[in-house]
Amino acid sequence: MIGRKAxxxxxxxxxxxxxxxxxxxxxxxxxxxxxxxxxxALNWDIRHIALAVEDRDGTGDSRALVAAFVNSGYFDRVAxxxxxxxIDRLLNLNTARAALVIPENFGRDLVNGLxxxxxxxxxxxxxxxxxxxxxxxxxxxQSAGAALFEGQLREPPVSIxxxxxxxxxxxxxxxxxxxxxxxxxxxxxVISTAIxxxxxxxxxxxxxxxxxxIDTFSFMVGKSIPYFLISLTSxxxxxxxxxxxxGLPMRGNWISLLVAVSLFIxxxxxxxxxxxxxxETQQVAFQAAMLSxxxxxxxxxxFIFPISSMPTALQLVTYVVPARYFLVALRGIVLKxxxxxxLAPQLAALTVYALAMLALASVRLARERG
Amino acid sequence: MRRLRRxxxxxxxxxxQDPRLFVLVIIAPIIQLTMLGYAATTDVRxxxxxxxxxxxxxxxxxxxxxxxxxxxFTVVDTVTSLNDVDAYLQRGxxxxxxxxxxxxxxxxxxETPVSLxxxxxxxDSNSTTVALGYATSLVNDYAQELxxxxxxxxxxxxxxxxxxxxxxxxxxxESRYFMIPGVLALLxxxxxxNLAAMxxxxxxxxxxxxxxxxxxxxxxxxxxxxxxxxxxIALIDVLLVTAVAVFWFEVxxxxxxxxxxxxxxxxxxxxxxxxxxxxxxxxxxQQAMMTATFFFxxxxxxxxxFIFPIENMPRVxxxxxxxxxxxxxxxxxxxxxxxxxxxxxxxxxxxxxxxWGVIVLGLAVARSRKRTG
Numbered sequence: 001m002i003g004r005k006a007x008x009x010x011x012x013x014x015x016x017x018x019x020x021x022x023x024x025x026x027x028x029x030x031x032x033x034x035x036x037x038x039x040x041a042l043n044w045d046i047r048h049i050a051l052a053v054e055d056r057d058g059t060g061d062s063r064a065l066v067a068a069f070v071n072s073g074y075f076d077r078v079a080x081x082x083x084x085x086x087i088d089r090l091l092n093l094n095t096a097r098a099a100l101v102i103p104e105n106f107g108r109d110l111v112n113g114l115x116x117x118x119x120x121x122x123x124x125x126x127x128x129x130x131x132x133x134x135x136x137x138x139x140x141x142q143s144a145g146a147a148l149f150e151g152q153l154r155e156p157p158v159s160i161x162x163x164x165x166x167x168x169x170x171x172x173x174x175x176x177x178x179x180x181x182x183x184x185x186x187x188x189x190v191i192s193t194a195i196x197x198x199x200x201x202x203x204x205x206x207x208x209x210x211x212x213x214i215d216t217f218s219f220m221v222g223k224s225i226p227y228f229l230i231s232l233t234s235x236x237x238x239x240x241x242x243x244x245x246x247g248l249p250m251r252g253n254w255i256s257l258l259v260a261v262s263l264f265i266x267x268x269x270x271x272x273x274x275x276x277x278x279x280e281t282q283q284v285a286f287q288a289a290m291l292s293x294x295x296x297x298x299x300x301x302x303f304i305f306p307i308s309s310m311p312t313a314l315q316l317v318t319y320v321v322p323a324r325y326f327l328v329a330l331r332g333i334v335l336k337x338x339x340x341x342x343l344a345p346q347l348a349a350l351t352v353y354a355l356a357m358l359a360l361a362s363v364r365l366a367r368e369r370g
Numbered sequence: 371m372r373r374l375r376r377x378x379x380x381x382x383x384x385x386x387q388d389p390r391l392f393v394l395v396i397i398a399p400i401i402q403l404t405m406l407g408y409a410a411t412t413d414v415r416x417x418x419x420x421x422x423x424x425x426x427x428x429x430x431x432x433x434x435x436x437x438x439x440x441x442x443f444t445v446v447d448t449v450t451s452l453n454d455v456d457a458y459l460q461r462g463x464x465x466x467x468x469x470x471x472x473x474x475x476x477x478x479x480x481e482t483p484v485s486l487x488x489x490x491x492x493x494d495s496n497s498t499t500v501a502l503g504y505a506t507s508l509v510n511d512y513a514q515e516l517x518x519x520x521x522x523x524x525x526x527x528x529x530x531x532x533x534x535x536x537x538x539x540x541x542x543x544e545s546r547y548f549m550i551p552g553v554l555a556l557l558x559x560x561x562x563x564n565l566a567a568m569x570x571x572x573x574x575x576x577x578x579x580x581x582x583x584x585x586x587x588x589x590x591x592x593x594x595x596x597x598x599x600x601x602x603i604a605l606i607d608v609l610l611v612t613a614v615a616v617f618w619f620e621v622x623x624x625x626x627x628x629x630x631x632x633x634x635x636x637x638x639x640x641x642x643x644x645x646x647x648x649x650x651x652x653x654x655x656q657q658a659m660m661t662a663t664f665f666f667x668x669x670x671x672x673x674x675x676f677i678f679p680i681e682n683m684p685r686v687x688x689x690x691x692x693x694x695x696x697x698x699x700x701x702x703x704x705x706x707x708x709x710x711x712x713x714x715x716x717x718x719x720x721x722x723x724x725x726w727g728v729i730v731l732g733l734a735v736a737r738s739r740k741r742t743g
Contacts, residue, residue, distance in 0.1 A: 022660075048681065091538060121536045127544060132499060132500070138533055167495055283568045283569075287398070299406060310409055336460060
């Protein structure tokens, strides 16, 4: 019996979605388009750092040092300057991100073993980029010093031999794409359902639904299944697009991926329905949906900013952000190929999230329908 | 003028009637700023390290202690062989594994070069790059120290080049100083463009826009009256957010506050114009929200340089970013906050932003005229 009633609500909702072509299109295709755009555009891989050079020495040795910077592939020499005032101007205008200052007598001091001092000035406004630039500059200067002294420098007593697992080329795309999947799913699922009931409230059709002999459970199931299917389709599209275009590997198990994605979507839909029962206008519903899904998923899930670098109080807050668990599971399955047993805590957390959201939403809905 | 005042008053009354909306507009930015201020850090600290110590000598313990003492690393566990680190990396309980080979202590003692293996989880490529950089410089510093210790003992000078790094504008490399001024720009866009678009479309949906159209209000009065309340809210948000940034997060405001305020006004003109434009191409609030979020706000946020540097993007997309007003405003707020720049430096951005605002407002007004005729 419940099944038939739910089916009726499902058909009604589907028809309503189909009528609003633009919204449907947004829900299904825009996510894949986003992935395309952001997958190409967003990365941390820092290359082509604009470098201004002030060479006060002008000898073969100083030119060799400048060449070492340019040939590293990380720096582009954008300007040769004569004075500190020029460096000031170029850094203010963002024309240069870093400046290399080679002192007079650099070549002579180097040959005499006097350890000349070169200066690298870095625009620190973006701390992340600056840290990376610092690292590049330090290793270039060190190896250039060694090269200019061939034979005289011995191998260092201790050195490091790095090996990188899971993402050996350190492509930031591989890290960001799973995050984008979570982010896009969260927004489409929460926002689309958050509005669906409020819209009926605003247009008054909720009264008709209330009169109809449908129990709360069937109403909720019927209302959310269309959005569940749409979100799942859109998730599949995103994942395949990411594999085709960005070489996202699939090292784990497809079934565990499906389980993780379904749990996450179910929770997001529940959250949307909950907002929908609490808000009176679409404006409020939308703002609430943005505030509870958009920002936490962007900021507190580990999508972009590492959770372990946050203050402890905020780290505690991240435990209630579902995307946090979803991301660990997603990256674990796709990039590391970890077995599902390792991800049990994350999947359990996602299950709790989905059940809690759906239960809260149905309680509120039942109360509202009197 | 009196008609205009009435309309503005009506808008404020409507805003007040929906207390939840009012709360969202004033409280939400504060919450968001606090959250963003603390969360939006790309600093990598306390990287969890698992050590596979195959040597277990005083020398290996000295090296481990150096890692643990650094604020960049936390040693979470010590195991005996590299085979045991798998589980740590899979679960993510350690990001980096440091392997000290058997015979390490003897090699250091006999001055034979020795190399350490560092295995890193490359999933988070950004943090890994930074963590590897930390590990390399920690070990390099240690090696340097060993060399100078020996040189001092034998009296030989060590050749090479000394590097002096100087970081301008943000010497402590606090990523917060970069992110928080950006949040100001982000919040203004989120609050004003959305609310303005939905406020107008709602009247369209309810049919009250028709009623306003038949009143003796002139078109410009109608538009100004509808947008002004949101403009006022935006300026209150500017004050609130700047106050929290300066007094709570202690972001230095090195430039002129009044310049910041004046250029924020120009920026709000752009975002309100955008809201108005979105309202003319949408029939329902749902469409307005979706259009605003997906086609305007999200691309603007990601492609503006707020988080991801524009100079890392492919060339074509870099050109596309010139169409985003947030891009210009970000340069302005960061320039005023961190570099203390004045209009002499920032006029190109200010001019581009003004042009953008005028064009979008013009387009929106032209479209709304055609529709309601």
